[in-house]
Amino acid sequence: MKIRQAEVIVTSPDRNFVTLKITTEDGLTGLGDATLNGRELAVVSYLRDHVVPLLIGRDASRIEDTWQFLYRSAYWRRGPVTMASIAAVDVALWDIKAKAAGMPLYQLLGGASRTGLLAYGHASGRTNEEIFDSIRAHQEQGYKAIRVQAAVPGLKSIYGIASNATFEANKGVRYDHEPAQRGALPNEEDWDTHSYLRHIPTVFEAVRNEFGPELPLLHDAHHRMTPIQAAKLAKSLEPYDLFWLEDCTPAENQEALRLVRQHSVTPLAIGEIFNTIWDYQLLIREQLIDYVRSAVTHTGGITHLKKVLEYAAQYQIKSGMHGPTDISPVGMAAAMHLGLAIHNFGIQEYMKHGARTDEVFEQSFTWNDGMLHPGDQPGIGVELNVDEAGKYPYVQAYLPYNRLADGTVHDW
Numbered sequence: 457m458k459i460r461q462a463e464v465i466v467t468s469p470d471r472n473f474v475t476l477k478i479t480t481e482d483g484l485t486g487l488g489d490a491t492l493n494g495r496e497l498a499v500v501s502y503l504r505d506h507v508v509p510l511l512i513g514r515d516a517s518r519i520e521d522t523w524q525f526l527y528r529s530a531y532w533r534r535g536p537v538t539m540a541s542i543a544a545v546d547v548a549l550w551d552i553k554a555k556a557a558g559m560p561l562y563q564l565l566g567g568a569s570r571t572g573l574l575a576y577g578h579a580s581g582r583t584n585e586e587i588f589d590s591i592r593a594h595q596e597q598g599y600k601a602i603r604v605q606a607a608v609p610g611l612k613s614i615y616g617i618a619s620n621a622t623f624e625a626n627k628g629v630r631y632d633h634e635p636a637q638r639g640a641l642p643n644e645e646d647w648d649t650h651s652y653l654r655h656i657p658t659v660f661e662a663v664r665n666e667f668g669p670e671l672p673l674l675h676d677a678h679h680r681m682t683p684i685q686a687a688k689l690a691k692s693l694e695p696y697d698l699f700w701l702e703d704c705t706p707a708e709n710q711e712a713l714r715l716v717r718q719h720s721v722t723p724l725a726i727g728e729i730f731n732t733i734w735d736y737q738l739l740i741r742e743q744l745i746d747y748v749r750s751a752v753t754h755t756g757g758i759t760h761l762k763k764v765l766e767y768a769a770q771y772q773i774k775s776g777m778h779g780p781t782d783i784s785p786v787g788m789a790a791a792m793h794l795g796l797a798i799h800n801f802g803i804q805e806y807m808k809h810g811a812r813t814d815e816v817f818e819q820s821f822t823w824n825d826g827m828l829h830p831g832d833q834p835g836i837g838v839e840l841n842v843d844e845a846g847k848y849p850y851v852q853a854y855l856p857y858n859r860l861a862d863g864t865v866h867d868w
C-alpha cells in the first residue's frame with residue numbers, strides 16, 4: 457500500500473484549516489488535521505516543503521515507523537509546527553489503515569470502551585444573568601457539562617467572552633466563533649489579575665446557587681496567573697466543586713503546579729499548548745494534574761497522544777482533549793475515536809463548527825443528548841469536499857494578546 461500523493465489543502469470557510477490528504481496507489485485516501493491557529497502557514501510549509509517529498513512511495517501501512525522516521529530524522533524535534541505536521545501524517549495514515557480494514561478507527565484502537573463521550577461546551581456572559589442564559593442555552597442543546605467564563609468588571613475584553621455584537625447575535629449560545637481576528641493584526645486586550653481573582657469566585661457562587669450542586673462546571677484561566685495566584689484561585693473555587701480548573705499557570709513551568717496542589721483539591725487540567733510526552737513528564741509522574749488537555753492535532757497524532765494517555769492512566773489521570781473550533785472536524789473526529797477507545801477518557805471539549813465548515817468537511821459523528829460518538833464509517837468518518845474547500849482561500853488571522861494597565865505585555 458504505497459503512498460502515491462500527499463496534498464496540503466488550506467481552506468477558510470469560517471476560519472482557517474490546514475488539512476493533509478494522503479492517497480495510496482490503490483486509491484485509498486486519508487485525512488489529517490494540521491491547523492495551528494494564527495501560525496497556519498508555517499505548518500503548510502513544513503508539510504509541503506519538507507514532509508511530502510519523504511512520503512511519496514512509502515508504505516502507508518507502517519504508521520509507527522513513519523512516525524519515528526519523521527520525528528527522529530528531522531533531528532530538530534518537538535515544537536508545535538513539527539508535531540502538528542507529524543500529527544497530520546499520522547492521522548491520515550490511521551484513516552487509511554482503518555478504511556483498508558473496513559472498520560471505524562476506534563475498532564483498530566482496541567474497540568469502544570464506552571457508548572459515547574461526555575462533552576462540555578462554552579458558556580459565557582458579561583453579567584451573571586447573561587451567564588445563566590448562556591448555560592441554559594447550552595443545556596437546551598444537550599450539554600451536560602459547561603465551561604463558565606465571565607467578563608471582569610473594569611476590563612474591556614477578555615478571553616472566552618463574546619463581543620457585545622456576537623453575544624446579541626447568538627444569544628450567548630457561543631462566544632466569538634473563534635478568537636483569531638480575521639484579516640487584521642492582533643487585537644489588544646486588557647488584563648488585571650487582582651480584579652479577576654476577586655470576581656471569579658462570586659460568579660461560581662452565583663452559578664451554583666442558580667443551577668445546584670450536580671451540574672459539572674469547568675473554568676479556563678488561560679495561563680495568566682503566577683503559581684501563588686493560581687493557588688489562591690484554586691482554593692477560593694473549592695466550595696463550588698469544579699470539574700476542573702484549566703491552565704491556571706504558564707504552561708512552560710511544570711513545577712508551578714506543585715504549589716497549586718499544596719493548597720487546593722480543585723482538579724487541574726493543562727496541556728492544550730503542549731506537544732509531546734516530555735511536556736507532561738513531571739506533571740504525570742508527580743500527579744500534579746488530573747486531566748491531559750492535548751489535542752490529537754497538536755501532539756503528534758493518535759500514535760503519540762495514545763502513549764501520553766496510557767502513561768497518564770498509570771497515575772489515574774484522564775483525558776480532556778482540546779476541542780475548540782480551531783481543531784478541524786478531522787482533528788475532532790480523530791479525538792473522538794481515541795476517546796472512545798482508551799480506558800481513561802475523562803471529557804471532550806466540543807464547540808460546534810459553523811455551517812460553511814460543515815459543508816467543506818462531510819462528517820459522520822453524532823451528537824446525542826450531550827454525548828459525542830465518532831460514528832461507524834470505515835476510517836475516521838470525515839471526507840473533504842474539495843470543491844467547497846476551494847471556495848474559501850486562506851485569510852490572515854492572529855490571536856489577540858493582553859497588556860496590563862501600565863502597558864506590560866501579559867499572557868492572553
Ligand code: GCO
Nearest residue numbers: 493635676728779780782805
Ligand atoms: C480552549 C482554548 C482555546 C484556545 C484556542 C487558541 O480551552 O478551548 O483555550 O480557546 O484559546 O484554541 O487557538
Ligand code: MG
Nearest residue numbers: 676702703728
Ligand atoms: Mg483552554
